[in-house]
Amino acid sequence: MSQITNIDISKDYDExxxxxxxxxxxxxxxxxxxxxxxxxxxxDSFFQMHFLNTGQIELQLDDHRxxxxxxxxxLTPPSxxxxxxxEPDSDGHVLTVRQELIWxxxxxxxxxxxxxxxxxxxxxxxxxxxxxxxxxxxxWSLIARESVxxxxxxxxxxxxxxxxxxxxxxxxxxxxxxxxxxxxxxMRVFQRFNQLIDDNFRLHWSxxxxxxxxxxxxxxxxxxxxxxxxxxxxxxxxxxxxxEAKRLLLFSDYAVSEIAYQLGFKDPAYFAxxxxxLVGSSPSAYRAEQxxxxx
Numbered sequence: 001m002s003q004i005t006n007i008d009i010s011k012d013y014d015e016x017x018x019x020x021x022x023x024x025x026x027x028x029x030x031x032x033x034x035x036x037x038x039x040x041x042x043x044d045s046f047f048q049m050h051f052l053n054t055g056q057i058e059l060q061l062d063d064h065r066x067x068x069x070x071x072x073x074x075l076t077p078p079s080x081x082x083x084x085x086x087e088p089d090s091d092g093h094v095l096t097v098r099q100e101l102i103w104x105x106x107x108x109x110x111x112x113x114x115x116x117x118x119x120x121x122x123x124x125x126x127x128x129x130x131x132x133x134x135x136x137x138x139x140w141s142l143i144a145r146e147s148v149x150x151x152x153x154x155x156x157x158x159x160x161x162x163x164x165x166x167x168x169x170x171x172x173x174x175x176x177x178x179x180x181x182x183x184x185x186x187m188r189v190f191q192r193f194n195q196l197i198d199d200n201f202r203l204h205w206s207x208x209x210x211x212x213x214x215x216x217x218x219x220x221x222x223x224x225x226x227x228x229x230x231x232x233x234x235x236x237x238x239x240x241x242x243x244e245a246k247r248l249l250l251f252s253d254y255a256v257s258e259i260a261y262q263l264g265f266k267d268p269a270y271f272a273x274x275x276x277x278l279v280g281s282s283p284s285a286y287r288a289e290q291x292x293x294x295x
Contacts, residue, residue: 005041006079022158023096024147027052030094031086040083043076047102048094049166050074051136055090058243059083061121064191065198067239068125069230071133073169075122082121085243093140097162105163109170122173125230132168139165189214190228193221194236201240202264207233242278245271249287256283 027050031038040060050057052070059066059074060083070092076082078099106119126133143161146154196210210233211218218233225233241263248259260271275283 006044007041021098021101022162024143025094027092027094037085038083040081042079042081044079045099046078046096047099048076048096050094052090052092055087058085059123061123065194066123067236068123071126073124077119080121095162101159102166105167127230136168186224190224197237197240204264245275249283250290
């Protein structure tokens with residue numbers, strides 16, 4: 001834990017809007033300050049909520065990896081290490097709230113559950129919850145307004161609005177016995193799937209092969225991926241291959257054909273077509289473009 005940087009938003013980020021207990025900023029502004037490739041870090045004594053309404057996030061939360069398409073939220077409890085990478089079209093909201101303001105909500109949402117205070121990091125797609133999204137839009141605009149205007153009762157109002165947003169989002173994460181077995185059981189399988197992709201994406205396993213290793217049917221795996229990541233399993237595998245391809249194109253001097261072989265593609269021309277289909281440009285054009293942007 002000691003090597004993982006603790007970021008105190010109020011001290012390390014001078015553009016934060018809000019109060020000492022509730023910090024608010026748009027995701028795009030935060031990413032412009034800290035970078036879109038955010039290395040592992042943590043926030044002691046604060047819960048953090050990332051809410052994305054556009055784009056996608058490649059996320060490492062504690063020791064689990066996710067690749068999720070917006071709309072989604074990520075809850076990071078105090079001191080839980082997290083790192084993420086987002087594309088420039090990802091935007092939304094970031095809310096960082098002192099832990100003492102969230103604990104009472106957990107007692108209300110999960111009465112009698114001691115493990116609520118041991119809440120894990122959560123990443124969940126909201127694509128199937130249009131009413132929640134509509135309600136949240138109102139709250140985000142109110143929080144943004146209260147954060148920048150010095151109105152009477154501002155700090156108190158920000159606390160109430162932040163608690164409302166956390167409540168709206170956390171009620172989608174059941175912790176009661178029955179639901180928790182189902183939800184957590186499925187979440188665990190989904191996390192294992194992400195881990196398997198991470199270990200084997202160069203081997204180009206098919207979706208049925210992954211399902212077989214996980215001991216679930218292909219349709220159940222597809223259902224879980226749609227629910228937790230708003231994407232089919234095949235796309236999650238492609239995302240991981242693509243992330244590695246981009247990393248090698250940007251941070252190594254390997255020729256495109258060598259990168260193709262390192263990623264397990266037998267034919268560099270097939271790799272170029274795969275990359276072009278998902279990114280919209282060839283690997284060499286992407287490399288030249290990104291290098292030009294960074295200089």
